Amino acid sequence: MSERIEVQKTYKTYVGGSFPRSESGHYYKVFDSEGDFLANACRCTRKDFRDAVLAARAAFSGWSSRTSYNKGQILYRIAEMMENRRDQFVKELGQIGFSKEEADADINASIDRLIYYAGWTDKYLQVFGSVNPVASSHFNFSILEPTGVVSVLAPEASPLLGLVSVISPIIAGGNTCIVHASEQYPLPAISFAEVLNSSDVPGGVVNIITGIRSELVEHFSSHMDVNSILYTDELDKETKTKIDELASNNIKRVVKKNISDWYEEDSANPYFIVDFQETKTTWHPVGF
């Protein structure tokens, strides 16, 4: 018997509920913490992003009209599936320098975060919606509605917890998203996509692409069918200005957070959901 050769996983992207390779056929090398070659990741282009936006837009009406309760169930399900794949994440985080303890803590915090936002899905509307006092015979309500399709530049330095922390509040609020995974550490994001794919999350609700951030930022900011953009890393002034200018073309909601420590208590809160909501106020005549 010849020696068995291990079957390696091809890391692809996650778009519309399936795992396509980059349309360009291009790759970039991903290295472990020792500088050794780990895997090839898809070097996605604007066309992959365009396809992801189409998928996210197509998924929006279905996802946003799910009941809050159902969205909560599905977020909870993601957490369950993640618990199940702990070993895979421990291995992948280990490759990029996490100790076993650090990796466990990162995974625990990620799972807890999903549960945290799962709990908020049927509460934020009550907490942040309101009945407003008006001086005429009307009921006046303000309710929240999801912003739409959100493009996300996921935290570069926190490839799993940071990723989960930005995706959860966006989808908990009924939005769909296109996420650019950490450029240097993209592999846990693709494994997280496998979790999403087995968690009853409809295809297209979360789309994850990998690649060189500087090549993609322009398109994440400029696409006219994207309603909001989120980034949480400290970016240079030039990039920030570019994002602001391009986003202004269709008045995208630009959400900037400066979070470096994703364990910090304040890095998960319901205002993160509200960041991707629009307020609709309705005047309703008072009946007799």
Added chain:
Amino acid sequence: MRPETNFEKVPIDRVAVEERVGRLNKRSIKKESKVQALKLALSMVDLTTLEGKDSEGKVRQLCQKAKSPHPSMPDIPSVAAVCVYPNMVRIAKESLRGTNINVASVASAFPSGMAPLPIRIEDTKYAVEEGADEVDMVITRGAFLEGEYNFVFDEIAAIKEACGDAHLKVILETGELHTFENVRLASDIAMEAGADFIKTSTGKISPAATQPVTLVMLEAIRDFYYKTDKMVGMKPAGGIRTAKQALQYLVLVKETLGAAWLNNEYFRFGASSLANDLLMQIVKQQTGHYQGPDYFSID
């Protein structure tokens, strides 16, 4: 008069047709040539509304869009025609007065064609009297599939006569013809009977237009041209929604029939949502940014 020739089935190699379509789809059209092709495709669109709920307002709105597809960009061409039901022809004609946009009307008991011939002829005459420049008729597929080719020939010829000066487009409804051989035969019959255009589908049956079917019909047009020197037009209709698909169709036309057919006198797209995607791609080429449907008209 019915021609002497018996209508004979031309054998079609399905695999070869699909292979050729696949190969032609790999053509890459970029930058200036892409913009040119997108504008050409837009100028070939028959902007269509064929719904039971069509109203005067809807038709007027569609005509406005036909004249000025994207008002903020005046250099964008208008479409070729507006395609409506016969009772909307008058409204469309009135709205398009003073433009060179044609009014096309479906007629002859569209979309089934299941009415006695005299009624279908009356329907056609009504559309033409109302001012239709083009008539889209549909053949009786039941008779065709039964092998009653002469019946099909005669009905087309009769409706062609009822059209007078109006151009006749003959819908084969390829989705119901089952085989490429049938599509080819129906194309040959329609052209012999006097069709100015042959058209794939009503849009009410799935599958509607596909590229392999279009290629078979284009080849029929080519062979008919070699035989008779007459240029017949082609109109794929239904299911063409994206600019990318439209460009692929243009490649098929160019490679099968040549540049003489690459204008809206000889090639049309029957579509409603295609126009918006073409516009979005044209604006994308000009601004460099991907566009979203929020910034274009709904219909």
